[in-house]
Amino acid sequence: MSMIDNAQQTTEPRTYVDRILEHWHTDDSAEALVQGEQRLTRREARERLFGLGHALRRQGLEPGDGVGLFLANRADSVLVQLAVHLIGCRVVFLPPEPGPGELAALVEQSRARAVVTDPLFAERAADAAGRSVHAPALFSLGPCAVQCADLLALAAECPTARPEGIPAPAADEAVTVLYTGGTLGRPKLAAHSHRLYAALLGLVDEAQQDAPRNSTFFPPMAPAEDRVLVSTLLTHGSGHLTSLQALVTGAPLVVLPEFEAGAALRVLREERITATMFVPPMMYALLDHPDCAPGAFPDLRRVVVGGAATSPSRLQQAVEVFGPVLSQGYGQSEALGISAFGAEDLASEAARRPELWRSCGRAITDTEIEIRAENSTVALPARQVGEVCVRGETVMLGYYEDPERTAEALHDGWLRTGDMGYLDAEGYLYLVDRAKDIIVTGSTSDNVYSRVLEDFLLTLPGVRNAAALGVPDEEYGEAVQIFLATAEGTEVDPDAVGAAVTAELGELYTPRKTVLLDRLPTTKVGKVDKKALRAALVS
Incomplete structure (x- = not known):
């Protein structure tokens, strides 16, 4: 040396x-x-x-x-x-x-x-x-x-x-x-900044000292025994966090080049993986695979599920198959760690209170969560729905080279997440909607950003107005559906619209269904009324 x-x-x-x-x-x-x-x-x-x-x-x-x-x-x-x-x-x-x-x-x-x-x-x-x-x-x-x-x-x-x-x-x-x-x-x-990484290292140190409640993202590790699998994208927050979980503790990191349920199960078994993270569609694909059976993965000690809303029944199924090793975590690019629900709590507390299967846990160490009404700085009482606001070391500095949008999102150190939810009396967080209209879809639960899609749709001939929604989908959780208000006397081909979207924005944005309307419903301030569109879908 x-x-x-x-x-x-x-x-x-x-x-x-x-x-x-x-x-x-x-x-x-x-x-x-x-x-x-x-x-x-x-x-x-x-x-x-x-x-x-x-x-x-x-x-x-x-x-x-x-x-x-x-x-x-x-x-x-x-x-x-x-x-x-x-x-x-x-x-x-x-x-x-x-x-x-x-x-x-x-x-x-x-x-x-x-x-x-x-x-x-x-x-x-x-x-x-x-x-x-x-x-x-x-x-x-x-x-x-x-x-x-x-x-x-x-x-x-x-x-x-x-x-x-x-x-x-x-x-x-x-x-x-x-x-x-x-x-x-x-x-x-x-x-x-490096403040984020210092905070995450603090979670690692806390986890090593047996403080499991807030260490979902970084479970207690023993480098001589642990092996961590990263199957989500390394260029996303989930893959970045999972890789850090291994590297900062000295445990080997096993990289899955591309997710496929059979291949993932084989790696879990052959590499004797002890900790990993999956987004919900990945977990569902694993559970539906014939090789996924109780007792087949005795080395697994912690599986974090996050990145999108997870079906409570599927979470319970996962516990039946993998054992009491399931954890949930909630974060976003603006705050990579917000709340966590450790495996120990999920196994014990959810048996006492079944509604906790829908929760994404409590605030991680040194992080505060408040639920606030729109344009308010006052916290709402327990179980009242509002916007999730967060303050802590994992919160971003701001949007890069974008002071205007930074000012909209950050106020006195508090981040407006754009997610809607509520806290119960014990501090457990429940998410109920996404105010930002992000559609989470695809086999790896990637984000389709409605505003990006809508802006592009408005550039197409014959389109007067456009709205994109995420509609329930059994395989991916959500699928993209678009609503187009077309100009009078023009014909818009839905197939051609889909092809144009794919060519410019990528396959993830390709609409599953296109609905043509004379006009889109609007709110009193002239914005497209997506609540009305959602109501029409189920009426």
């Missing part, structure tokens, strides 16, 4: 990356990252991380620069994200669901100086980077179909010692940016 390595081991941790490296500087032969046949030891992961850091710096990236990450679930994707933070740059997560126009706007809004893409996404990444006036450099994680530098090849030629001379980030500096929708061509990007 080099003197640099020894020096790093004795340095007081400044960031979560330092905490990870504390583990990776011990027991060089222990597994750190697994993806199929690829199995990286701690030493291999550490040296590859340092090589990636040097490679990015050699391309001219400086501390504070934004780096867009348009990545699939791969072990190298985990390492490149760590490398961006290691050299003091800003991680900009670019999820795969936006279509060409929205992806380009996301790159532009984030002021990314570079974009690192998976070869699978290379053509889309090149298109988005090419539309940006900032002209970000493009790198791929391996050979790809477009002309750009192979970051893995560059890293292989770099030193395997830690890059030096990296200043610590300022307390209010944005280090991670997550896409959270917005309007067409003007995305909202939730910006977080």
Whole structure:
């Protein structure tokens, strides 16, 4: 081990990356990252991380620069994200669901100086980077179909010692940016500082000291025994949190490249996974698979379910199959941790109060939750529905480069989540609706942002007004349905509308059904009355 390595081991941790490296500087032969046949030891992961850091710096990236990450679930994707933070740059997560126009706007809004893409996404990444006036450099994680530098090849030629001379980030500096929708061509990007990671490390430490109530996101871990599976996207908050759960505690992280129920069950069993996270459609697919039977996964100690509303009956079914290991968590890009319901509480409390199966738990440590009426700063009493407002260390700094929308969302440290719900007398939170009209759909419970879809629909010939709703769907929880008010004397082809939506915004936004109307119902202030549309659906 080099003197640099020894020096790093004795340095007081400044960031979560330092905490990870504390583990990776011990027991060089222990597994750190697994993806199929690829199995990286701690030493291999550490040296590859340092090589990636040097490679990015050699391309001219400086501390504070934004780096867009348009990545699939791969072990190298985990390492490149760590490398961006290691050299003091800003991680900009670019999820795969936006279509060409929205992806380009996301790159532009984030002021990314570079974009690192998976070869699978290379053509889309090149298109988005090419539309940006900032002209970000493009790198791929391996050979790809477009002309750009192979970051893995560059890293292989770099030193395997830690890059030096990296200043610590300022307390209010944005280090991670997550896409959270917005309007067409003007995305909202939730910006977080290292304060978020310090808070999450505090949850880890609390969990290790046997305080299970607030540690759903980070259950007590024993690195010598635990193995964590990440199956949700690494570029989403859920995948990011799950990967951190393993890395900061020194447990091996197993990466599932693409979710398929049979493959996931096989990995759970063969890799002896002890902790993981699934969104509801994933959980449902697992439960419906013939290989998913009680007693088949004795190593599982914690399964977090979150990212969308979960059926209480399905949660109970999951407990019957996997045992009393189910936890629920609630968060959003603007506040990655809000409330939690630990497995121990869910198993015991829900037996006493069955309605708790519909709850998403109580506030995590150092987080406050209030339910408020619209445009009010006064908390409503228990069981009265209002907007969920949150204050705590996991709350974002604001929307990146967007002071107007930041001012709308944050007031005196309190975040207006846009979600509607209520608290019971014991502080358990129940969500009842989404004020932001996000449609959660698809096999991985991804977000369809209604405003983005509606803005695009209004650009189509013959469309006078448009509304998008999430309607119940047995397979995905929700499906996209659109309502179009068409201009008099024009004909609008629903199939052509669907094709145009898919081409511009991606398959996730493709409407399951299109309803043509002479006009859309409106409220007294002239807005589309989505409550009336929903009522018409069930009438």
